[in-house]
Amino acid sequence: MIQINQLSKKYKGADTFSVFELNLQIEEGEIFGLLGPNGAGKTTLISMLCSLLKPTSGSFTINDLNFRDQKKQLKQLIGIVPQEYALYPALTAYENLYYFGSMYGLTGEPLKNTIYDHLKIMGLSRFANKRVANFSGGMKRRVNLIASILHNPKVLFLDEPTVGVDVQSKNVIIGHLEELNRSGTTLVYSSHHLNEAENFCTRVAIIDHGRVICMGEPGVLIANQKNAHNLEDVFLSKTGKALRDHA
Template sequence: MIKINNLSKKYKGAEMFSVSSLDLEVEEGEIFGLLGPNGAGKTTLISMLSSLIQPTSGDFTIDSLDFKNNKRKLQQHIGIVPQEYALYPDLTAFENLMYFGSMYNLKGESFKNDIKKQLEILGLANFSNKKIKTFSGGMKRRVNLIASILHKPKVLFLDEPTVGVDVQSKNVIIAHLQALNKQGTTIIYTSHHLNEAETFCTRVAIIDKGIIVAKGTPEALIKNQPEANTLEDVFLALTGNALRDYA
């Protein structure tokens, strides 16, 4: 579903590459985790794959579509759940979803019914006509998720989809993502919640300083790392204990 060849990104004025000569393949139907410390290049990689920023070099395809020649068509095949809330605070949940759906030319009664169905599945039916600015963090995350899947994308990019939410919201979000995956959606997921990634992802790649230092199933990575009992043990063994603060 995704094939990445020698992909690199160096921001203007930066001394180092954020992503460096990266090769990766993600199969259709996978839940693939991109894990790494702060500043490792995860968000940069997702931003390139989402056509939000231009690579410095290299190329990639999504569903056999080359990003250089099929950018508009490629964007129709993907959904993005960003790390920051991407919603209009003074619009209601329903109004937000109607607006984002219209960007994909979705309209009519069937579309409105789909919005109502998604709101109900994610426990938001009673709040559909409330303004987003009145919502809790977990509720905003759930509306963000719905906005990203209204057009039924083949690939869904998730950048920290459960950060800052309560346990109940996290469980609802993860369950809905698993249901989408069973329906055929390929998922690319980044998170600092390594326990969550260990049980949620079918495969993961650990990225550090813009390169992949390990990839495989969580079980295989744990088995192959001496004295590791969890994915977090593997992560720390490969990336170290040093703080990764950056500004």
């Protein structure tokens, strides 16, 4: 589904590459985890794959579509759940979703029905006409997710989709993502919640300094790492315990 070849990104004025000559292949139907410390290049990689950032060099395809020549068609295939809320706080949940749905070319009753179906699944039906500004963090995360899947994307990119939410919201979000995956959507998921990734992802890549340093099924990575009991042990072994503060 996604083929990445020698992909690199160096920001203007930066001393080093955020992503450097990265090669990766993600199969159709996977729940693929991109894991790494702060500043490892995860968000930069996702931004390039969503055509929000132009690569410095290298190439990638999504569903055999080239990002250089077929960007418009490629964008129609994907959805993205950003790390920050991508919602208009002064609008209601329904108004936000109708706006984003119309940007995907959806209109009328089909869009209205899709919105209400997703609001029901996410436990938000009775808040449809409430302003998003008054929502809790977990409620905003759920609306944020709905906005990215109204057009039924083939690939969904998720950048910290459960950060800062309560256990109940997290459970609903993960459950709906698993249902989307069973329906055929390929998920590319980035998170610092390693226990969540261990149980959620079919395969993960640990990235550091813009490069893939190890990749595989979580259980296999744990089994192959000496004295590792979970994915966090593997992560610390591969990336070290030094703080990764950056600005």
